[in-house]
Amino acid sequence: MRKIILVFLIIIAVVLGLLARDLYNYNSATEALKKIKVEYEEDGTTINERDKISINLKISGVPQTGETKIIIHADNRYLELAPESFKQAEGVSFEGMKGGYEESVFSVSHDVEIRLTYWKKGNNSAPLTSVYSSFVTEVDxxxxxxxxxxxDMYPFSY
Incomplete structure (x- = not known):
């Protein structure tokens, strides 16, 4: 009888330990997402009478555990991502476009700097108000x- 109770208590302790670890992972991932900082820099130039905007994103505070994805949202009525503009950097990989070519998805593993180039569509004067980013991470x-x-969303700010 004592062996059964001892085995039962060990099983309960293991389950409670795993549950505590799950809650800790969830809370630490949530805190890490809150601490991420994004800085934008604009470099506007004109090429072949078509406006080109280069945006530098400096991302700091990326959680070191697991994979974090950054989603760059740009209003495709005003901006079009020039896919050849992104060069593979260490710790960053381009995963593709989503949402009708409105969202560019990158996987980041540590603090990085990403430079993206967008072509302006039409005659708009302030398209960067339609650029913002968010982060996604999965907790196992x-x-x-x-x-x-x-x-949260990180809007482009001057």
Missing amino acids: NYILSDTILFS
């Missing part, structure tokens, strides 16, 4: 279901 859990966390 043992007992609770896996969770996908989304950060």
